Amino acid sequence: MTRTTIGIALLGTALTATGAFAQDVTLTIESWRNDDLSLWQEKIIPAFEAEHPGIKLRFTPSAPAEYNAALNSKLDAGSAGDLITCRPFDASLALYEAGHLADLSDIEAMSNFSDVAKSAWQTDDGSAAFCVPMASVIHGFIYNKDAFAELGLEVPTTEAEFFAVLDTIKEDGNYIPMAMGTNDQWEAATMGYNNIGPTYWKGEEGRLALISGEQKLTDEQWVAPYATLARWRDYLGDGFEAQTYPDSQNIFTLGRAAIYPAGSWEIPGFNEQADFEMGAFKPPVMEAGDTCYISDHTDIGIGMNAASNHPEAARTFLAWVASPEFATIFGNALPGFFPLSDTPVELEDPLAQQFASWRADCESTIRSTYQILSRGTPNLENETWGAAAAAIKGTSTPEELGASLQEGLASWYAPQQ
Template sequence: MKTRNALLALMASTCLAGAAAAQDTTITIESWRNDDLALWQEKIIPAFEAANPGIKVKFTPSAPAEYNAVLNSKLDAGSAGDLITCRPFDASLALYEAGHLVDLSDLAAMANFSDVAKSAWQTDDGSATFCVPMASVIHGFIYNKDAFAELGLEVPETEDEFFAVLDAIKEDGTYIPMAMGTNDQWEAATMGYNNIGPNYWKGEEGRLALIKGEQKLTDEAWVAPYATLARWGAYLGDGYEAQTYPDSQNLFTLGRAAIYPAGSWEITGFNALAAFEMGAFKPPVKNAGDTCYISDHTDIAIGLNAASPNMEAAKTFLEWVGSEEFANIYANALPGFFSLSNFDVPMEDPLAQEFVSWRSECESTIRSTYQILSRGTPNLENETWGASVAAIKGTATPEELGQKLQEGLASWYAPQQ
């Protein structure tokens, strides 16, 4: 009899457990970041599920190059996941305008993000925000600390100091002063023009003035960075014109170059490859004491599929993505991808901490060409690649480059006409 009662009790408990499990809601996340699958499975999802019993999470990434096409076909077929990882600006705006993403403006966690942080996932007028910001990348310069110590160099803060450092490295001859090539073009604009440029056009002030048509690409603030880039060519080493992005990475991590114009996304890879200690410095200002500006570029966010059958569970997850706990987990697991939240998130990686510390010293902005200004033909982002290369090579004057870019933008963008 006791055995029978025990068996009945076991069956009852099993049924109850099965019923409880059946009540769990499972939400699925679409993403192009298949390189961080282990992070999601081992750190992010367990932390969320521990705090939110009853909600299970599946992270189902696609290959980066295929993500847009795969996601759009899933959305059209009604088979996409509950949560959509959002690329910045136009790709995600198109999803919102097509009715695929929910307006998340009323989400409580949105109060944890600045207007700049949210700008990549808003309508042009800022009336709707449709993705919760996750991370940004910051631009600056990574340098070989051993090389600087060997040559007795100090980290430069002004442009004059920057070029004095480059001159000293070049004169010594042990190291290539700066590792960057122009073969792939995008680096010249991304780690060149949009790295140093915000100090000239005063970050968001200039970027927004350009969008409104209140400033032009022929103005001094937009032309002057090309004049500075024109001075870089003398320090990039022999054959920089044919040097690819991987070539530049290798030159620096092998210890052959002293300085690398960088995005913070390089940190993890450089940590694994470089045998020397690295440091970072922010884009030098014109004069000591000037306000500094950094490109703190919005990179990745997450939104809610308007067709999700699990709206409440998905919103619970999004509120958590906007929390301090998520910010700490994500930013420290992927050094160089910094939380966009207003929380103070200390970095365990010293190089990452150096980059993110600039937020408290400088004004943050995003790349000048990414919002609105590259929707037409010619595409201002791509045109800026070519212009930055031409400036470094000296094949056109800064004024000629500004004039060409202005004419191209004005040809299709009404506020500049």
């Protein structure tokens, strides 16, 4: 081979390498939200790619029930995407501890989130953050505005007003006062106990005290919500014990019930199904003027595969996810899933606006059982499902429930022993 041909060959190699380097980087995103595919394809991906030429996104969701197993298999095989959509707390913490998720603490935009927002995707000591918070869901009550107007009802703000409203609806007889069943159990805990409970245990103050062992599940502030749930029994209509979660949704959207103990994720479906105007009110306080507390529960985040071949591009995308632009797109495309960044987002959906407005008035917390306290057996989250349902049905007293839950937690959790 002559020097000339060697030079041409080397030049060709250099051009090929330069061309490869200049080509677009494609980031693959793993997620369980397969119902979000059109949102990513039509809104999120075009918005990001328009601002970041050279980085392409590919959203590849799995079925929700299969996501954890499928993702773990891909990670173990080295075939997982660059970006990993994160479930809250222990599932994602396990991925980080196994070396699958990168530490993102050095991303400047992480400062856009509160400690509560970041808590679902941090190590227990808060020293490392491994997912950028995307959205939370907020708990409260959705109500039928037509029914309230028909009965001359005002939105309740205190617990006494709340039960007075329920009494009026029940006495009128045209509506079931409140649509919720106990058949599936989880909603009794999620939209019942962890909806009203933060008012009693003062949100983060009580939740963190339970984790530290300073408070116990037999303390009044943890038992009292079960007593309140027991009072709900008289307002749930006949046969609530056999009523499933879809049953409750249908009862409300068909206009048969006046109030629905809710998570904000119901908003898109209710908007489609209900032919009446809806409003929302936050969990009632004990007395007028008391501090209000809401469960503003961290639900979804996104992190970086520690083995990604494109870490710089992935970090660029994650910084954008932490931006107000992403928050505005996501919050309006999925009303009821609320961006977690500190920058306020202008939401278009009126019901979503109501839920989000409570952040300015109330102290935010997360569901009491989700961080640390459900790692052992018995699992406190699952035990709380049964306890909340039992409280409503009246099959156990609040004190019995508190004692049973405390015994279970103390059997494996050292700070409670």
